[in-house]
Amino acid sequence: MSKFLSELNVECIEDSANPKWRLLSPLIYVSNLADQMIVVPIGFITDFASTPRVPFFFAIAGNIATKASTIHDYLYTSQLFDREKSDNIFLEACDTSGVAQWRSRMMWLAIRMFGSNFWKEK
Numbered sequence: 001m002s003k004f005l006s007e008l009n010v011e012c013i014e015d016s017a018n019p020k021w022r023l024l025s026p027l028i029y030v031s032n033l034a035d036q037m038i039v040v041p042i043g044f045i046t047d048f049a050s051t052p053r054v055p056f057f058f059a060i061a062g063n064i065a066t067k068a069s070t071i072h073d074y075l076y077t078s079q080l081f082d083r084e085k086s087d088n089i090f091l092e093a094c095d096t097s098g099v100a101q102w103r104s105r106m107m108w109l110a111i112r113m114f115g116s117n118f119w120k121e122k
Contacts, residue, residue: 002032002096040074068093
């Protein structure tokens with residue numbers, strides 16, 4: 001069964017329109033899809049969900065699924081898996097953390113549509 005084994009413990013290191021956060025302790029997630037434990041290390045920098053600050057989009061995805069978004073940022077940075085699997089692990093982590101299904105599916109769709117720009121940068 002997929003589950004988070006730790007809480008998200010972060011500090012804000014860049015307070016701007018798109019703030020950045022640094023992990024103060026590891027974020028540990030067990031993924032059934034990956035069939036392994038994923039450990040985001042102390043010091044990893046995340047922006048959670050890279051959601052435009054446009055009111056409609058931010059209302060749907062802003063400040064939602066922060067644990068799942070941190071896992072996803074880490075998977076895009078480390079490229080432990082291919083992009084599709086990384087995106088699907090994000091969806092799994094959203095479901096695991098109780099994000100409403102309609103909301104997690106919309107966020108996953110946005111990642112599938114626009115995530116390639118971020119994947120190629122790594």
